[in-house]
Amino acid sequence: xxxxxxxxxxxxxxxxxxxxxxxxxxxxxxxxxxxxxxxxxxxxxxxxxxxxxxxxxxxxxxxxxxxxxxxxxxxxxxxxxxxxxxxxxxxxxxxxxxxxxxxxxxxxxxxxxxxxxxxxxxxxxxxxxxxxxxxxxxxxxxxx
Numbered sequence: 255x256x257x258x259x260x261x262x263x264x265x266x267x268x269x270x271x272x273x274x275x276x277x278x279x280x281x282x283x284x285x286x287x288x289x290x291x292x293x294x295x296x297x298x299x300x301x302x303x304x305x306x307x308x309x310x311x312x313x314x315x316x317x318x319x320x321x322x323x324x325x326x327x328x329x330x331x332x333x334x335x336x337x338x339x340x341x342x343x344x345x346x347x348x349x350x351x352x353x354x355x356x357x358x359x360x361x362x363x364x365x366x367x368x369x370x371x372x373x374x375x376x377x378x379x380x381x382x383x384x385x386x387x388x389x390x391x392x393x394x395x396x397x398x
Contacts, residue, residue, distance in 0.1 A: 263290045263329040266395045270328060277321040281314065285325065291359030291369075293325035299351045310347030318355050319371040319384035326357035326369050327388035331395050337366065339386040345379055352376040355384075365390040 267288025277283040277295070286294040297318050305311040319341060327334040347353055357371040371384035 259290045259330075262331055262396075263288050266329055266331050267293065267325050269395050270325060274321070276317070281317060281321075283318065283321060286354070288325050288329055290329050291326060291362065293322050293329065293357045294354060295322045295325065296352060296354045299347045299349055299353060301349060303347075304349060307346075308349070310349075310351070310353070312341075312343055315343065315347055315353065315373055315382050316341050316384070318353055319357075319373055319382060320386070322355040322357040322371050323369050323384065323386040323388070326359060327367055327386070328395055331398070332390050333393040333395060334367070334388040334390045337387045337389040339384060341382055341384040343382050345375075345381050347375065347381055351381075353381060 267285055271278060271285040281297060283295050283297045286296050299310045303310050303314045353373055353375055355371050355373045357369050360368045360370055367388040369386045372380060373382040374380050
């Protein structure tokens with residue numbers, strides 16, 4: 255991987271995150287890294303994320319994984335959107351947990367890619383596994 259590709263991915267991540275009101279402001283996520291074909295995002299589980307069972311609502315865990323997926327599949331500065339995804343919830347997120355999602359590209363062929371996300375807590379316990387299929391669309395994140 256060339257230093258230019260790594261720097262481009264970092265700039266794409268910064269640009270997307272600056273405009274991502276849902277992830278940054280609504281959810282309180284933090285972009286840890288964005289590299290070609292991969293991304294890491296972190297989020298603390300707060301009271302507003304809890305459901306009726308007093309555990310992190312699955313929709314918020316899904317959103318963390320989906321946001322990480324978006325950063326990973328846009329990291330080449332080719333606009334990409336989700337074409338489909340699935341998630342498996344393995345453990346509950348608890349109040350005060352710091353959830354980290356690492357997303358990694360598995361394959362990129364033509365306009366479509368497959369990406370796997372792993373959401374873990376601060377103890378390294380896997381909370382959820384998410385797989386997303388991306389589709390590149392017209393445009394770029396940073397003007398080419």
